[in-house]
Amino acid sequence: MRYSLSKVASLATLALACALASPSNAVELSKHLSTIVSPEPIVRIAPKYPINAARSGREGWAELSFVIDKEGDVSNVLVKDTSGSNDFAKEAIKAAKKWRYKPAFENGKAIQQCVNTVRMDFKMGESASEGTVGVSRRFIIKYKKAKKALEEQDYKEVDTQLALMMKRKSMHLSEHNYMHMLAAEYEKAKGNKEKQLFHLSRIAKSFVRQDDEKQELSILYQMFILQVEFNEFRAAHNTYNRLIKLDSAKPHLGKLDKIMAKVDAAVASDGDLIRLADIKGNDFWTADLVRNEFSLTNVDGSLHTLDVRCVNKRHVYTIEEDNTWKLPASWENCSIYVYGEPKTSFKLIEHPLGT
Structure with missing residues (x-):
């Protein structure tokens, strides 16, 4: 027997740190955020x-x-x-x-x-595009226990139930999504924005059904705000493009456009753009660039290889201490893959355009 949890996640409060007011016409993005x-x-x-x-x-x-x-x-x-x-x-x-x-x-x-x-x-189910809809009885029991524990701020029990969910080897994408929605809510309650963004991104990559547009708006909006906060500007641009296609986002287009205008101004500014990075489970960390000159600094651990992949070029470099790279302007829409030892942390600094 399967159950629907279409109303599990409530719509997040759409509030920004500063007062924003702008016409809802789309801002003109810089060429560094252009469509690939x-x-x-x-x-x-x-x-x-x-x-x-x-x-x-x-x-x-x-x-x-x-x-x-x-x-x-x-x-x-x-x-x-x-x-x-x-x-x-x-x-x-x-x-x-x-x-x-x-x-x-x-x-x-x-x-x-x-x-x-x-x-x-x-995906399985009647429609390969949607996958299996609903969740199993076994899953919903664990989910309800975790949800109740979160409401009561019993974080130890939330950890226990989430761990049990993650151990299951037969989860459908709909179950994955509900688990990640709960985990995102949990990390938000603890103030861990990085992990909150991780779980929100998981949901956004595998929406099984998009009939609950308010829920989709909530997830994408939270993602967008966090991506901007972490200087993940290419990712924020992609999320923005998804948001503006939602009918339920129309009342918020002015705010979204204003934020994207600020992103565009930040990319074109003469200040450095800094991102904190660390190599976790994989042997690499990846980022989408918005500028063509960048450095890897403050390395705590060991880095050895940089793989630069652009739409029209690929090049592999050996990493040495406090390296700086300036990519030719003809290399378009570049992403980097930084290889090193697990648990290595460092900073990615993108330098001003034209320097």
């Missing part, structure tokens, strides 16, 4: 559904980055993120390696291309 032109695919093989996952009814997704060579073949496939299952990531990699793209040309010569975000979804 996707390479043109010729062949895209669908990934196989892992047998064990299908048998247990497990759903998930994998997000990849890869390089397209001058002949249009895919190489250097990198798993950027997953819903937590390695078997989905493996099948996504196998499929991506069989893809082919139309070669890109620059000044009459074939060039490398990079695709920094491709997500493959593994």
Whole structure:
């Protein structure tokens, strides 16, 4: 028996730290936040559904980055993120390696291309686009216990129930989403904005159904505010583009536009843009750049390799102490992948344009 939890998350209070008022016309974003032109695919093989996952009814997704060579073949496939299952990531990699793209040309010569975000979804149910809707009795028991504990500020019990949920090997994406909604609410209550953003991002990547638009608005709005706060400006730009498509966001467009105007001004300013970084479970940390000159500083631990992937160029560098890189202006929409030892922390500093 399955249950619907469509009203689980309440709409967050849409308040900003400062008073904002602006017409709801979209701001003109800087060229550094411009829309990425996707390479043109010729062949895209669908990934196989892992047998064990299908048998247990497990759903998930994998997000990849890869390089397209001058002949249009895919190489250097990198798993950027997953819903937590390695078997989905493996099948996504196998499929991506069989893809082919139309070669890109620059000044009459074939060039490398990079695709920094491709997500493959593994969903079951009547509609592959939606996946399985509803949650199991076993899940809802744990969820209600955690929800009650959170309301009573019994954080030890919340930790226990969330850990039990995460141990389940047969969760549907709808169950994943409700778990992450609860976890985001929990981290917000504790004041841990970084973890709150992590859980909100998980939900945003795998909405099973978008019939509760108020809930979607709440999730995306909270994400947007946190992304701006953490100087994740490219991610904020993408979230903004999703928000303005929602009918329920219309009363807030003026505020959203005002914030994006401030983001645009920050990118074009003569001040440094600083992000705190640390390598966690993976052996790399990734960021989308909005400027072409940057440094990696205040390294606590060990970094060794920098992989720069742009729409029309890829280059790998060796990292030395307090390195600074200035990428050619012709390298467009670049993302970086910083490799090092686990638990290494550092700062990414993007320097003013034109310096």
